[in-house]
Amino acid sequence: MNYRFQNLIGAPYRGGNAVVVNNTLLISPVGNRVSVTDLLKSETLTLPCQASTNLRRITASPDGLFILTIDENNRCLFINLPRRAVLHRISFKHPVAAAKFSPDGRFIAVAAGKLLQIWRSPGFRKEFFPFELVKTFADCNDRITSLDWSPDSKYLVVGSKDLTARLFYLDVAKRKKKNILGKPFLFLGHRDVIVGAFFGVDKKTNAVNKVYTLSRDGAIFSWGCSVSDDKFEDMERDSEPDSPGTPEQRQGQNGVGENEVNLKKRKEFDAKDEENRDLLHNMKWELLKKDFFMQAPAKLTACDYHRGLDMVVVGFSNGVFALYQMPDFVCIHLLSISREKITTAVFNDLGNWLTFGCAKLGQLLVWEWKSESYILKQQGHYFDVNCIAYSQDSQLLATGADDNKIKVWTVSSGFCFVTFSEHTNAVTALHFMANNHCLLSASLDGTVRAWDLFRYRNFRTFVTPTPKQFVSLASDQSGEVICAGTLDSFEIFVWSMKTGRLLDVLSGHEGPVHGLMFSPTNAILASSSWDNTVRLWDIFDGKGGVEKFDHTHDVLTLVYRPDGKQLACSTLDGQIHFWDPIEGVEMFAIEGRRDIAGGRLMTDRRSAANSSAGKCFTTLCYSADGSYILAGGSSKYICMYDIADQVLLRRFQITHNLSLDGVLDFLNSKNMTEAGPLDLIDDDNSDAEDGVDKQTRKKSAYDLPGSMPNHGRPIIRTKCLRIAPTGRSWAAATTEGVLLYSMDESFIFDPTDLDIDVTPEAVDAALKADQPKRALILSLRMNEDTLIKKCIVAVAPADIPAVASSVPFKYLQRLVEALADLLEKCPHLEFILRWCQELCKAHGNSIQQNSRSLLPALKSLQKSITRLHQDLADTCSSNEYMLRYLCSTSNKR
The missing domain is CATH 2.110.10.10 (Hemopexin-like domain)
Known part of the structure; x- marks a missing residue:
């Protein structure tokens, strides 16, 4: 149950600005989340924190520790990037078009509508209200579009929609003085909206000596500065010291003469005069040149x-x-x-x-x-992801979407390494073959294609005599037979993988065949249809349909338990039915209507509690050991059920993004007008230079005519669920992209056999007394990950066979999981592999007899060994000649 959000893949960049931190970290908005890409390691991760709506602006502190995100509702999150935690929240009263940290990190400039606000940046100290508004400049006549800080953090140049750029001076200590600052200097002459304004510096002195302003019509103006003597004559006249009074008053109690007083004040004014000559707003700015990019009409x-x-x-x-x-x-x-x-x-x-x-x-x-x-x-994927599939070693994840593309991702890095785009319509089903080198895909374009993941090519295409629309796909354990279910003709087509020839057409269903799966233990094919039935087919013996399970409602999907002794299918009335496929009897059913219910669309006439739409499961997935099942549908929730007790274990809410429809349970009546919901009224400006484009969803083949009354506003839903064969993670294809959840055991204490004598001190004492067997058993009873790994590494290589054979079978699964984790991180490769070998020798019969319970742990171990084998193979092949040379030189010696 202890799954946590790990990553978001397959989600496109929808708009907003991107920033680069520490020269190699690319931070970009993905919906209402923040994606961080390491450009050196080629890894990407998505922060677990969410904004209320899609993000509009992102800015990062100069040291890269903090980022500031602002969404479409002008709500701001202040995030600690290394810890991935939200520190502070604040809301602005006006739309924010630009925000930037000062170079010294003390202030944050925010362009809130026409106002330029300067906020003191929160730090590591605890404060009652961390955001302090230092100054507000209200000199702009229209919305601010860009801003830039000077290197000394004293000046800002700001561009706005009033076709001007302004120079602002920020010095909290001197701001109250009378003649330090008048009105901000205006950079005039542009004929369109200012898109960018930047300070330029002298490379020798690193002092600001120019300003560049860029407008939307493709013009760039260069401005230079010089000292204005006329301005300083006015300043000197205005700042003349007051009359000192009579000689008697001038001497006063200190007895200081008139000449000394005037000399002292003159020196102070000269010092201030020299200081003020360096201030940019006291210099004379002039237009040096105008240049044009010549890209009209763009x-x-x-x-x-x-x-x-x-x-x-x-x-x-x-x-x-x-x-x-x-x-x-x-x-x-x-x-x-x-x-x-x-x-x-x-x-x-x-x-x-x-x-x-x-x-x-x-x-x-x-x-x-x-x-x-x-x-x-x-x-x-720019449009909705329809289907996903894990490879057998859980290292790869394939996704198919409405944009007709198939992408294959590396789960550990979150990067896509190949894209297949030969399909001409939406991809509806994916399936990895057992060898991990072949991927099958079904599409509405009437083809089933086989992809070679070594050469990245489509090496086989399966077609039908007349064009059909395929919505489901399955392959037997040997990979010799390929089956696909259709949407329009209600048939199941069977092909040979070797020859590509059509072998058989299975008829009998009277509705679209949306569920198709082979039994993991035998050659029986199960299919589900909207005709209220689940059918079992014996393809190899030529018997055709051998069993039929009737339901009272449309059957939406089905899935086999990993051991093949149970079959689960979901129906339109919100129930999950569990069947014994061997005996042909229904075991029990889980009522899930109330669990999946949640969320009200903008156009719904009924409340979320009274609406019947979407209260059913369209995708199911068993866990690796078959003890629980995941279920999702047209809702913001994914439900996890315990099969033995038939109870809801946990509900995952896949998003809190209010930019999507169906997230809120209760709509705000203030947003309802005579013309309908306020959010659905198209009142956008014609010029969209913000960089935030509205997302429009492609109309899918699953959508009925007139089923998009919200003008393309995305509706939150889960289209596909898959659990990794290792059982350590699972993926959900949602409207926002593919959400990855992984198991985190670091935050949970779950001992298996705790006693008063089982303590960390007892483990350390056993290790000091050179008792590795007792220390390992104690750590396994405590189920503490760090202690288990510590005891494994402490065993001498010669003692591994004896210690491995002394481990009781009930602790074997936990020990295998620890070894799989050590293979990912520990440098002692041969030592850990020796452990794995001795465990298999000592407990081979027990592992074979209890393969179902140990399957997730063994899959994790296989995944780690496979990854290491691939890495070593690549390293050895690239250094083949160096290894030959070293071997030859060692033989000569």
Whole structure:
């Protein structure tokens, strides 16, 4: 039960800005979550914290410890990035278009509508109210679109929709003085909305000496500064010291003369005068040059500036991006990555990598401009993921979606390493063959395809005499027979894997065949249909249908228990029926209508409690040992049931994102108008330069005509559930992407045989007394992971056979799990493999007799050994000649 959210894969980039932290960490929004990609290790993870709606802006502190996220409801999360924990929350009163930490990390500038707000950044100290509003500038006449800090954290240059950029001075200590600051300086002359405004510095002195402003019509203005003598004459006149009074008053009680007083005040004013001459707002700014990118009619939609290299990168609405060397405006690169609008463009700290985001395509790219090569090129499924499948070793995960694509992901890194796009319609079913080298897919385009995961090609295509729409797929244990169920003709087609020839057509169902699965122990095929029946077929003996299980409602899906002795199927009335496929009798049923119920759509006339829509399970999945079952459907919940006791163990809420429909149980009556719900009224502005595009869902073949009354607003649902063969994790294909949950045993204390003498001190005492058998048994009774691993490593290699044979069978599963975990992390590879070998020798018969209970642990061990074998094989093959040389030299010696 102790599953926790691990990662989110397959979800596309929907908009918002991306930032690069510590030169190699790419932080980007994925719906209402934050995705962190390590560009060096090629790993990606998604933070477990969620915002209330889709994220609009992200900014990171200069040291990379904190990030600030702002969603569409202007709610802000202050997150500790290394710990992945939310520290503070705050809400802004106006839409936030830009936010940025100051270079010293003390302040956060937030563009809230027309206001520029300066907040003191929270730190590690405990505070009653960590966010303190330091200053608010209300000088802009329209919404602020961009902002940038000067290197000394004293100035901000701000661009807005009123076609101007402004220079603001922030110094809390001197702000109250009279003549330090008047009105902010205005940079005028642009004819369109300001997209970006940046400070430029002198490379020798590192002092600010220029400002660049970029507008949406593709113009970039360069501004330079110099000291204005006229301004200082006015300052000197205004700041003349007051009359000192009569000579008697001037001498006063200290007896100081008039000349000394004037000399002292003159020195103080001269010092202030020299200090104020360095202030940017007291300098004379002038327009140096105007340059144009010449990409009309395309609009400039994203830009960034790197001070160290003095370079500008810009992205346009036609998918073109350009890199320019400033201030000479020399074009270094001018390339196109798509035909859609570029919504974010950003440099990394060193300036050698460029990050681009295209919200329309759901794509993020990291490009090295010097070598003209891709560092990262990841693209999720833009439309709903329909089906997922785990490989037999749990290392790979395949996903198929409505965008006609199949993607294969590495579970540990969260990266997609191959995409197949030969299907011409939605992919509805996936199946990994037993050897992990072949993947099968079924589609609504009327084909079943086999993919080679070594050569990344479609090596076999199975078709029917007349075009059909396939919605289910299955393969027998040997991989010789392929079966697919249809949506339109209600038939099951059987092909030979070797020849690709159509062997048989199974008829008998009177509705779409949405469930199809072979028994894990024999060659019996089970199928479920909307005609209220589940049928068993004997394909190899040619008997056809051998059994029929009748139900009172449509059967939506079915699944076999891993040992093949139980069959579960879900029906339209919200029940899960459990059958004995050998005896042909129904064992029991679980009522799940109230468990799956939750969430009200915007267009629902009834409340969530009274609505009958969606109160059924459309996908089922057994655990690796068959003790519990996962069930999901058109709801925000995934239910976990204990099969033996027929009780609900846990409900997982897959998202809290209010941008999706069906998350709220109760709708706010204030949002209801005469024209309908306020969220469904199309009142968006015609110019969408924010970089946050509305998500529109592709109409699926499962949707009936007129079934999208919410204008394409995504509805939360779970389309497919799969548990990894190791039992350590499971995946759910949802509207937001593929959610991965993994087992975490670090936060739970679950001893197997606890006694008053079973303590960590007793384990340490046994190890000191050179009693490895007793120490290992005590640690297994406590079920403490760290103690078990400590005792395993403490055993001498010569004593491994004796210790392995002395372990009782009831602790064998826990010991195998610890060995599998050690193989992932421990450098003593031969030592751990010796442990595995001796355990198999000593307990071979027991393992064979109790294979069902030990299957998840053995699968985990197999996964670890397979991964190590692949890594060593790659290493040895790349160093083959060096190994030959070393062997030859050692033989000569």
